[in-house]
Amino acid sequence: MIRVVGALARRALxxxxxxxxxxxxxxxxxxxxxxxxxxxxxxxxxxPGFPPVSSFLDFQLAGSLTQALLLGGVASGIAIALxxxxxxxxxLVAAPIPRVAIVLxxxxxxxxxxxxxxxxFVAIDLIFGGSVEGGVLGVVAIVxxxxxxxxxxxxxGITIALVARSVSTxxxxxxxxxxxxxxxxxxxxQDLLETPARQIARYNPLSYIANGMRxxxxxxxxxxxxxxxxxxxxxxxxxxxxxxxLALRRRLASA
Amino acid sequence: xxxxxxxxLWLGHRGLNEILxxxxxxxxxxxxxxxxxxxxxxxxxxxxELPGFTADDFKTFIVPVxxxxxxxxxxxxxxxxxxxxxxxxxxxxxxxxxxxxxxxLAGIVASAALRSLLPSSVVLIAGxxxxxxxxxxxxxxxxxxxxxxxxxxxxxxSTTLALVFRTQQAAxxxxxxxxxxxxxxxxFAPEDLLAGWMHAIATINPVTYVLAGVRQGFVGDVxxxxxxPALLAIGGxxxxxxSLAARGMRRTGR
Numbered sequence: 001m002i003r004v005v006g007a008l009a010r011r012a013l014x015x016x017x018x019x020x021x022x023x024x025x026x027x028x029x030x031x032x033x034x035x036x037x038x039x040x041x042x043x044x045x046x047x048p049g050f051p052p053v054s055s056f057l058d059f060q061l062a063g064s065l066t067q068a069l070l071l072g073g074v075a076s077g078i079a080i081a082l083x084x085x086x087x088x089x090x091x092l093v094a095a096p097i098p099r100v101a102i103v104l105x106x107x108x109x110x111x112x113x114x115x116x117x118x119x120x121f122v123a124i125d126l127i128f129g130g131s132v133e134g135g136v137l138g139v140v141a142i143v144x145x146x147x148x149x150x151x152x153x154x155x156x157g158i159t160i161a162l163v164a165r166s167v168s169t170x171x172x173x174x175x176x177x178x179x180x181x182x183x184x185x186x187x188x189x190q191d192l193l194e195t196p197a198r199q200i201a202r203y204n205p206l207s208y209i210a211n212g213m214r215x216x217x218x219x220x221x222x223x224x225x226x227x228x229x230x231x232x233x234x235x236x237x238x239x240x241x242x243x244x245x246l247a248l249r250r251r252l253a254s255a
Numbered sequence: 256x257x258x259x260x261x262x263x264l265w266l267g268h269r270g271l272n273e274i275l276x277x278x279x280x281x282x283x284x285x286x287x288x289x290x291x292x293x294x295x296x297x298x299x300x301x302x303x304e305l306p307g308f309t310a311d312d313f314k315t316f317i318v319p320v321x322x323x324x325x326x327x328x329x330x331x332x333x334x335x336x337x338x339x340x341x342x343x344x345x346x347x348x349x350x351x352x353x354x355x356x357x358x359x360l361a362g363i364v365a366s367a368a369l370r371s372l373l374p375s376s377v378v379l380i381a382g383x384x385x386x387x388x389x390x391x392x393x394x395x396x397x398x399x400x401x402x403x404x405x406x407x408x409x410x411x412x413s414t415t416l417a418l419v420f421r422t423q424q425a426a427x428x429x430x431x432x433x434x435x436x437x438x439x440x441x442x443f444a445p446e447d448l449l450a451g452w453m454h455a456i457a458t459i460n461p462v463t464y465v466l467a468g469v470r471q472g473f474v475g476d477v478x479x480x481x482x483x484p485a486l487l488a489i490g491g492x493x494x495x496x497x498s499l500a501a502r503g504m505r506r507t508g509r
Contacts (some may be wrong), residue, residue, distance in 0.1 A: 002344045012471065019424060024428075024431065025427070028427070028431065029427075029431075029434070032431070032434060032435060032438070034441065035439075035440070036438035036439060036443070037443070038453075039439070039449060039452065039453025039456070040438075040441070040443030040448075040449060040450075040451045040453060041299060041302055041443050041444060041446045042450040042453075043305055043444070043448050044299070044301070044302050044305065046305070047301055047302075047304060047305065049301075063333070115358065171283060172282045172283060174283070174288045175283050175286045175290045178290050178291065178294055179290055182290070182293070182294025182295070182297055182298055183294075183295070183297065187298050187299075188298045188299060188301075189417065192297075192301040193297060193298060193300075193301075193302075194300040196284055197297035197298065221427030243422075
């Protein structure tokens with residue numbers, strides 16, 4: 001089982017690296033959005049109610065990372081939908097391997113990609129004058145939340161792909177990623193959001209995931225936001241992996 | 256009507272049909288600018304309280320950006336559709352049509368201009384619903400003309416990439432061009448409030464002047480001083496990007 005999961009994860013990672021349309025959403029688009037936000041809204045840190053931060057880049061980084069992780073989930077869904085459309089998925093199903101390994105392999109790849117995304121954004125932060133105030137422990141906290149969230153978002157994409165079985169439908173989910181993100185406190189302090197986004201953000205797990213990753217960037221690591229972020233990420237991951245396995249079973253039953 | 260005009264119209268019509276034929280690829284381009292408008296307003300609305308912010312509120316400031324994003328998505332979609340046609344062999348058959356390559360190019364990019372009216376109209380209507388003041392008929396007409404011009408320019412850019420890479424896998428590159436051009440402008444804040452490096456980029460970015468042209472009526476009055484640089488920027492982009500696309504068309508299959 002572990003060997004099969006490892007082999008499928010390696011295959012998924014190879015395909016991701018080989019296809020530019022998969023790599024671009026993972027880091028390039030969120031980085032460009034980060035640059036546009038920082039360049040355009042850098043003065044907003046002086047607004048009354050904005051928490052003390054050394055730079056707007058430090059504040060935005062966790063939002064961009066959350067966005068990248070979500071887009072990674074969409075990319076995982078598109079990859080599975082492509083395999084379904086091209087018939088490779090059916091060949092995997094027919095192979096003498098545990099079926100759940102098909103999903104687990106892809107989720108392991110999502111975890112590795114999340115690790116790469118953290119490295120990318122932390123490097124961007126450091127190169128452009130930002131800092132991770134929480135030090136090594138802070139980076140560990142960011143990695144932990146990002147990897148768990150990346151797996152959860154990957155499970156969302158795969159579930160949609162297994163239900164929809166079409167690349168174009170999964171691509172249609174792309175705008176929804178932004179809807180969920182825009183009604184969270186990922187990019188701006190919750191108290192400064194407009195109504196009703198402010199109210200929705202309170203209940204949006206993305207707010208907690210982003211705040212959990214932001215805390216070690218803008219200051220010393222504090223337990224509460226990090227644990228809340230980890231709990232929100234774990235909640236998304238558990239619920240969506242269960243949904244993913246259920247969708248796989250239904251797909252196999254209807255095949 | 257001349258034979259060439261008929262070919263341009265037919266290709267433009269075919270491009271518009273892609274909206275219904277491939278809805279999965281069209282929906283993001285149609286909805287994304289409106290989602291950006293509503294989302295950015297919800298998130299960054301407080302930015303309008305900054306001293307020196309030139310609009311009454313953030314949503315009014317951002318509606319023209321959403322309209323230009325609609326143009327960018329439409330321009331990119333033209334290249335993606337062409338790449339799909341190349342992959343499936345349809346484009347090779349199109350090249351057998353006894354018409355100049357420039358006519359075929361005009362037909363391919365013409366659809367982008369018309370297609371861009373859809374997302375930008377949705378953005379404008381959404382803006383009016385959430386309380387943006389009607390900017391006046393003249394301002395709206397000018398805004399749509401500039402949106403169509405930008406969509407055509409970016410369609411030339413994405414067409415060039417489609418002809419070079421001949422695969423839909425180049426779609427992110429096609430989308431990225433418009434994304435960068437539209438957002439690396441005074442999109443989120445007036446020029447004086449931008450970070451220094453962003454101000455420098457915005458100054459040399461032609462879309463900054465297009466955005467200033469589209470923003471007229473929404474923020475301030477329509478003036479010739481803001482209109483002619485926008486028209487000049489569109490003309491320049493059409494000339495440069497159109498030449499590259501025409502060169503690509505001439506070289507294809509030879």
